[in-house]
Amino acid sequence: MAARPRMMPGAEVPDSLSAKYTGSFAYFTVKDRLPQILTKAIDTVHRNMDTFFEQHGQEGVEAEKRAISLMSKLRNELQTDKPALPLTDGLPDTDLWNEYLDQQQARLDTGESPSWFKSPWLYMECYMYRRIQESLQLNPPMCDFDAFNEAKTQSFFASQQAVIAICTYFLEMKKKIECFKDTQLKTEFLLLMQVALWGNRCDLSISSGQDNSQKFNPLTSLESLKPSILVDDSEVVWELLINNKKNKTSKPTCTRIDIVLDNSGFELVTDLVLADFLITSQLADVIHFHGKSIPWFVSDTTKKDFDWTLKKMQAANQMQMSKSGVMWAKNVKQGIWVYHNHPFWTLPHEFCDMPLVADDLYAELQKSNLIFFKGDLNYRKLTGDRKWSYTVSFDTALRGFQPAPLCSLRTLKADIQVGLKPGQGEQLAVSDTEWMISGRYAIIQFSNPYQQ
Template identity: 65%
Template structure:
């Protein structure tokens, strides 16, 4: 599969379900219909709730939404052409333009079908169509079909969250006497916790239970061999070199942006890392970037972000509620801020961002470091292509580099770049599923500055 000679073609081809038996093929054939079926079941199960809230209108909306989702499931399973969106949301025209670009000058509808198109495109398109089905059916247009799964995942991870908040409290108590080495040690630990928090992904388990029962702090050393690329020292030196003398000679830290992935336990690991960065002067402010619509089952929306902080504050656990209160005050003071942008829920690879979402690109340019969480962000960073394992991360980014950036990702899709010669082949012989099982992780860094 990886034998494409990229020196001749320049850019590797997109992963797609054309290759029968590939991970993309199995995702579109099995996993996506399962996610759609779950969404349909969730809406149907909440029929009484819709009736109580909206009367007969709620029941009609429930029926109509289910009809649209069932129709889409049928289109997917029979490899029908991808259809234009019909709602009137702010990103509709951009989605439809993207489709027309893929259809080519002849407007060939047959060529853009569920199994023949790039996997990244059709998987994103399915979630956008779920949103459309609800949007076209007020009064239930704001309903998040994935909310129950996200909520459950958070509550099932309570023990792990408590462990993490207790650890954070322990470090915070020793603010004054941490040596530089201890600071670095704690930074590395919390970066790893944020990396391994990415294992809890509900779109991979098709919405099945997938929570973190114990704090990964205990298992960090045993997970070390599973990190295939570890650029954490570059992340650290980027944070340190962003520190500048401010007014009155005080050291002023830089801005860190975190492009979020999953709600639930993973989001808590990101909040804990962000808390640590701010309270130890490694970051002046943190910008979190989430999704503007429910996305890939467990991705963070504004609602999930606020809900998680409120739940943490209200927890019946001393250090957990203390952490939640601290996070709430960071938001109030503007030290932390949450942002979303339609580009994050579009099918574009990130090398298109400067052209297609120049405002977002400019926003990221204001950061001293951008952390990209999770698998989907990695797929978009690298264009979801059949790159050779040893192709450089910088090459696969194809010009995307608004600021120094780092991908924290556990592998759940068959794409990985920046490996040593022979490393990928060796992994394949040891563990044929190494690219998709979520067992392996990377902390992969790139800085546009190092190329000047």
């Protein structure tokens, strides 16, 4: 079945696909959530004026004023449906962004420029964050300032009790892991994968930067949350991992697992715990993490966030947190954990475009034995953010993007979902009108290009 591009309210879709898209969540996004995020970013820059002055003198103050002016202009463009403008900051990805803008204009086939209400929702969301970066990039010495850093930092500290709980559990389990049989390993893997799954609810872009941290022990609620996992392919994921491990006894190979990260803060810690388990249990030999090259969707993980988290964990005045941080920093130093921040992850493209736009990244992912894609934005890009029928298969929605076996760990916060059973989506819509956007439901969804 063909899918139609998800468009802002009032946007025309080519006749060959369908009529208008009137998704309420898209309308909410552009009319409410995005201006709120921009306003918070502007406020953060302004509140740091004294810091800019202390570090850079009057030059810093003038840069702050110009950056705020550009972001305020961007907010006005967003709220009044102005055309999307080409980027001018000359960063390495600028040409790719501007080429994509030209492609969007060609698709409209009306002679008009793409605008906030008449363009694909995913594109305009990504475009807003890239324009925020441009506002700073055009105003040195503010180029490296992260307008979302305060919110990410606060979220991490607000989740500290939950971080302690999961680290304590894992370290106690780790003492006994060498004696575990496969059945015990499986139980722990499924548990920690669920912790990483539900950690995805801590998304500051959905809460417009408001506190959305994990304040309680996540382990206590896993059993009650199981019915809310709409697609659960965890057994298939386990079979892949354990078979890889068994095959290494007869044919020594290096098992590589990649994790395409989503949010920093508590979710990142759950990803690190899962990664530690995969190494300790010998289900993997090396973990490759993939994060964002610039601040993105408020709380997405950058290299700065990744390094900061390890440092804060090591320096924590709490034994389990500190011990975990020391182990994780050692993994990085030894090359057991490898961090990447390829610029493709902050382009507007769907992932099926990766072989054409970033063939080097696609080739890198092809080396993996299993790729975890965390979160909602990655799922939207995996499936093209299109209005698929609920029952369309995950493989179909990927449209050829299958560099390696992959698994999406996602709590639903955007109105797109594939791979459901007949009638499942319709039944959910009757019982909970916000089932696709509330984060109350989740999926563990798997695709294997070698078994089709």
